[in-house]
Amino acid sequence: MAETDAVLVEKSLEGDNESFKLLFERYGKRAYAVSYGILQNSEDAKDAIQNSFIRAFRSLHRFRKASSFYTWLYRIVVNASIDLSRKRRRTPETIPFEEGIQNSSTRLSSEKGSFADPSNICRQTELSDTIQKAMEGLSVEHKAVITLREIEGLSYAEISQSLECSIGTVMSRLYYARKHMKTYLEDYYKS
Amino acid sequence: MKILFVIIISSIVFLHTFIASAQRSPAVFIKVDVIYASNERAFIDKKISRIVNDLKSLFAYSNYELIDIHSLETKYHQTGQIPLPNASKLQIVPLAEQAGYILLNVLVNRSNGYIMNTNFRIINGGTILVGGPRYKKGVLVFAITVETMR
Amino acid sequence: MESSSRCKYYKLVGPFVDNELSDSQKQDMALHVENCAECFNEVNKAQQTGLLIRENLIVEPTNDAMREIWENIHTELTNSHNFKTQQKRSVLKHFNKAKFWISAAAALIVISVGTLFYSFPYKTGNLQSNHCFVESIDSASASIMVFETPKNKMTVFWIFENESSS
Incomplete structure (x- = not known):
């Protein structure tokens, strides 16, 4: 049976790096998705989660076992991503050619028959670009809240713990982030 | 002595947190659509058609492109700053809220000084337009929407 | 609106x-x-x-990418002896750190308590429009006109820049 997060944290605190590796394997990809949602850049997301896990390990003794490990970890990931985003403040990422192709083919293959119809491919690419552009127009705080909700499916209470803000703030940020996204996606909604 | 100091500070922190939570300043959300208006071609971006319909009744431009959207969250007396494409800056400071209206200070800065500094009250959720700064072969127009939620 | x-x-x-x-x-x-x-x-x-x-x-990193990230994390934590010293953290060090934060919090409290009850000296005037009421306006290097759009009664500030200001 898989060990719980609390047990792995306890073992990591005793210096067992294999336990910490298991925590990384359990949450690394999800942490990457959160970081990518905020930074919109794969290299930056890698840097951010690398820093986050190092920070997390160094402050494991501060982790209160009453709260869940992943909300605590997400707090570190979100803060590291926000810090990096403020440091870089750069305009749209340029992704490596191969990665771009891989990403778009992954997206397209999930839609049945879309390869057969070039107009579908165009529309799909256009939609991805639109969503990317819409996300870029959001502040990092709004990106964080919409990523944690829509991609990670966290509850308002979990988001408020991860972002260290009130549930009211989570609600209002989500409201405005969705409103912002809506202005971009108006053409893509199905009635 | 040290313990006493810590207890006093903790009590102040507790009291402060209690009072602050009761009077916490609400977040003010600002959205700025940056529009490029010119006569280079006849094009109207669908996303801003409502604003453009209004603008067209006052100004004779044929091309309206939405070139950027900025969303930011600020608080009363906290400056929100937006970089503009013509190397200027837009500074927006929500100053107060009263009876559903938000008092705002808006400053349009060029490198050699400000070209507009205004205070006005706007209905919560309302939009105003600031236009005129030169850009490329036309002008920039900013649609500033301000909203707060209680 | x-x-x-x-x-x-x-x-x-x-x-x-x-x-x-x-x-x-x-x-x-x-x-x-x-x-x-x-x-x-x-x-x-x-x-x-x-x-x-x-x-x-949703972008999922490859397993190779994750392996590379873990290796970097592992190297960093091993080089800085974090794995060995994790359980031997000094309580005193935390206390010193805590003392620093308490002092910082105290300074912050003094400043913020002062500003907590500060309210903007703002008096109600007669509202002239449903949407916007201009209180003051000026410019260092341009002329400004204020319009209202006929349809939605939106206030428009139009800046006429002088040649030198653009």
Whole structure:
């Protein structure tokens, strides 16, 4: 049976790096998705989660076992991503050619028959670009809240713990982030 | 002595947190659509058609492109700053809220000084337009929407 | 602009879609959505927004990339002896750190208590418009005119820049 997060944290605190590796394997990809949602850049997301896990390990003794490990970890990931985003403040990422192709083919293959119809491919690419552009127009705080909700499916209470803000703030940020996204996606909604 | 100091500070922190939570300043959300208006071609971006319909009744431009959207969250007396494409800056400071209206200070800065500094009250959720700064072969127009939620 | 004509339930659309309402609120909202075209439309759009984001923004790193990240983490933690010293953290060090934060908090409190009750010296005037009332306006290097659009009564500040200012 898989060990719980609390047990792995306890073992990591005793210096067992294999336990910490298991925590990384359990949450690394999800942490990457959160970081990518905020930074919109794969290299930056890698840097951010690398820093986050190092920070997390160094402050494991501060982790209160009453709260869940992943909300605590997400707090570190979100803060590291926000810090990096403020440091870089750069305009749209340029992704490596191969990665771009891989990403778009992954997206397209999930839609049945879309390869057969070039107009579908165009529309799909256009939609991805639109969503990317819409996300870029959001502040990092709004990106964080919409990523944690829509991609990670966290509850308002979990988001408020991860972002260290009130549930009211989570609600209002989500409201405005969705409103912002809506202005971009108006053409893509199905009635 | 040290313990006493810590207890006093903790009590102040507790009291402060209690009072602050009761009077916490609400977040003010600002959205700025940056529009490029010119006569280079006849094009109207669908996303801003409502604003453009209004603008067209006052100004004779044929091309309206939405070139950027900025969303930011600020608080009363906290400056929100937006970089503009013509190397200027837009500074927006929500100053107060009263009876559903938000008092705002808006400053349009060029490198050699400000070209507009205004205070006005706007209905919560309302939009105003600031236009005129030169850009490329036309002008920039900013649609500033301000909203707060209680 | 839009706030005045909104359905009073609009603030519940997000929590409804996110399943964050209590059972009674949920029932109430579900009943309302069935009868209110505006909210029905908003619920539909909020659900689709989430779906479009999930379909287009989830990027999963490859296993190789994850392995590389872990190796970097492991190297960093091993080089800085974190794995060995994790359990031997000095309590005193934390106390010193805590003392620093307490002093910083105290300074912050002194400043913020002073500003807590500060209110903007703002007096109500007579509102001239439904949307915007200009209090003051000036410019260092341009002429400004204020218009109101005929249709939606939107206030427009138009800056006529001098040659030297652009």
